[in-house]
Amino acid sequence: MPKPWATLGVDLHLEPSGPGLRRGLTAALREAVRTGRLAPGTRLPSSRALAADLGVARNTVADAYADLVAEGWLTARQGSGTSVATGLPAPPPGLWGSPPPGPSRSSPASREWGSGASGSRGSSASVSRERPVSGARERPVSGAWGTPAPGSVGSPASGARGTPASGEWENPALGSPAFGSRGTPASGSVGSGASGSRGHSASGPWASPSARSSAGPAPGGRPPGGQPPGGRPPSRPAYDLVPGSPDLSAFPRTAWLKAARRALAVAPYDALGYGDPRGRVELRTALAGYLARARGVRTHPDGIVICSGFAHGLMLLGQVLRERGLTTLAVESYGLDAHWQLLERAGLRTMPLGLDELGTRTDEVGAEERAVLLTPAHQFPMGGALHPDRRAAVVDWARRGDGLIVEDDYDGEFRYDRRPVGALQGLDPDHVVYLGTASKSLAPGLRLGWLVVPPSLAAEVVAAKGGVDWSCGVLDQLTLAEFITSGAYDRHVRSARLHYRRRRDTLVAALARRAPHIHATGIAAGLHVVLRLPPGTEPAALRAAAWQGLAVHGLHRYRHPEATVERPDALVVGYGTPPDHAWSAALDALCAALPE
Structure with a gap:
């Protein structure tokens, strides 16, 4: 029978690195608090639960917690567990949940696409030395980035079918052949x-x-x-x-009903009117905190757009990219034809990349190709995680040529025999669009998904969605926000x-x-x-x-x-x-x- 602690606490994405496991874990936790990825007051998993998630000894986690309590980053109280200390200095502008200075994300971007790297890659971008990345394959020249057409991008036609696709490499330890x-x-x-x-x-x-x-x-x-x-x-x-x-x-009917009642009881009157096309701020705020903590996503509420599932988000992106002059988008060799068809209906040709025992050949994305759709945390259907070399290679490609990576994180919450793989978006928020959904963690019938978009794309994606939020029910958004913030989702x-x-x-x-x-x-x-x-x-x-x-x-x-x-x-x-x-x-x- 499963131990009850295994279902308690919150999900916490950490990638310890350094000379020692205890020191690496302590440094990863300290950095998560310092940068604001773990907000003040956030309750951390128990030492036993986090040790099970990371595959380390419980004493290692307990010692790391104790070190950070002594340093003032965490607080521990008997019967209340361990939490992030309150009253800490605000994180640097532009990190995680704090919006950077500058124009509002709802206004047109003040700079061209991809101008500037996002800083260091962090521990999750450490490059494995197992195997070198081989040369790229030549491709037909695709359309270069253009400037958006005057006026707003038209709203998508409703009723298009399709849902999340994914893609990753097959772990050699599990017996995958080379292709x-x-x-x-x-x-x-x-x-x-x-x-x-x-x-x-x-x-x-x-x-x-x-x-x-x-x-x-x-x-x-x-x-x-x-x-x-x-x-x-x-x-x-x-x-x-x-x-x-x-x-x-x-599906957690009882917990969902409780969340719906609480959300409706405190919802402002204007929540029931025609809403912000980005979605309700309550849900965007809850998602910004959750995605930072559990998936390593770097964003803030203004950088998130709520959509009706992955297919809707992909339709919006397809419109925006085609309006910018894109004609070709690289995809994985195995995935969902419904997604390729959505992109083709938007006027984009899909070009499959190679595949081998390390996963999708991201080194084959040529300089003339300006966007790629990937599922780096868990490939569908092959089922592996993209090798660190390939993750680093595709981020380098995007930075060099102002390219765009579309990341499909369709079931990132479900991992069993390995540590969770952090979102690729955390390596470079200026060049990665992150798409997530509640379809696997809760139910596809909710029709709730989200895009985390770079600042330079935000205004165009919002314009593509329309002047009002016609596609996502307000009550479901408010309920999911309450479900996340109350801890019921975790x-x-x-x-x-x-x-x-x-x-x-x-x-x-x-x-x-x-x-x-x-x-x-x-x-x-x-x-x-x-x-x-x-x-x-x-x-x-x-x-x-x-x-x-x-x-x-x-x-x-x-x-x-x-x-x-x-x-x-x-x-x-x-x-x-x-x-x-x-x-x-x-x-x-x-x-x-x-x-x-």
């Missing part, structure tokens, strides 16, 4: 269709009639997956293993993390017993796993899954049509969606569908 040979696109999946979320079909997760008719018995009369001959696959899936959705039965995320880790462990154990020849990768974080199959067996595995009543996707479905990397056979299995009572039966059906 290299050219392949052609394939759409093999059970449940393919117009995508409305990360991996899910807009019209439901089941296959089309033509796909079902092709899933008939194998030669010789024996249908795939061991099902009885002569039958047909079920008309509807019994189990949904399509990645992209959390366990909706675990408690829910920690509880969900334990829940999904147990799911992941059960899946891995079942594979070890019943299909030891199938290798699971991308298991250190997120809500899905990639099951590597023998070459040429992905189509048969999808047919067998249909016979077993499973909605599941093949890896080929997520491959960019112009990608030149190798095409491994695999299933992308989402373990977040099924409710607890159906999880055991879903595992049985999955193991029965796997090739022998």
